[in-house]
Amino acid sequence: xxxxxTEKMAAISQGLPTTSAKIxxxxxxxxxxxxxxxxxxxxYQHVRNVLVQEDEKSRSADAPVQSASxxxxxxxxxxxxxxxxxxxxxxxxxxxxxxxxDGELRLLSKQAALRQAxxxxxxxxxxxxxxxxxxxxxxxxxxxKEASKK
Numbered sequence: 001x002x003x004x005x006t007e008k009m010a011a012i013s014q015g016l017p018t019t020s021a022k023i024x025x026x027x028x029x030x031x032x033x034x035x036x037x038x039x040x041x042x043x044y045q046h047v048r049n050v051l052v053q054e055d056e057k058s059r060s061a062d063a064p065v066q067s068a069s070x071x072x073x074x075x076x077x078x079x080x081x082x083x084x085x086x087x088x089x090x091x092x093x094x095x096x097x098x099x100x101x102d103g104e105l106r107l108l109s110k111q112a113a114l115r116q117a118x119x120x121x122x123x124x125x126x127x128x129x130x131x132x133x134x135x136x137x138x139x140x141x142x143x144x145k146e147a148s149k150k
Contacts, residue, residue: 004035013040015074023050025079029092054082080107088112 012029013022019040026036027050037047070078080090088109090096097113099106108116125131 004031004039006039009035009039015077016079017071017073019046020050021071021073021079023047024054024082027051027054028079028082028085 008029009026009031012025016022016025019042022040023036023042023046026039027033027047031039033044033047033051036042037044040047068081068084070081072078085091088107089111090109095110097108097110099108121131
């Protein structure tokens with residue numbers, strides 16, 4: 001059995017203020033309860049209780065989670081709660097688009113950012129128009145112009 005990367009675990013938990021925050025972050029990163037307990041020098045039951053409570057919190061809300069209080073730790077790190085990550089459809093290693101709008105930090109998944117871009121562009125395109133076809137036509141015309149110059 002392969003041992004977990006203690007360097008990766010240290011990087012994930014670095015700067016987090018509490019043991020529970022470290023447990024939640026390492027759990028969200030996919031480490032086993034046993035490995036988390038061993039790494040943090042805590043009992044397995046402690047790790048299990050923290051992760052079970054977090055899981056229950058994320059499932060208990062019937063309505064989608066709208067807001068949460070997050071702590072900014074060393075290096076500007078924040079942990080996005082599991083309920084938010086699930087709702088956004090993001091996983092460890094995914095990249096997000098960040099925007100600052102009127103003093104608000106907005107994080108978008110790539111899919112959400114793409115949808116917003118498509119919605120914006122669609123306002124300026126006639127219905128039934130294929131932008132790909134128009135681009136191909138424009139490129140063919142440009143290629144003909146370049147060929148005729150030679």
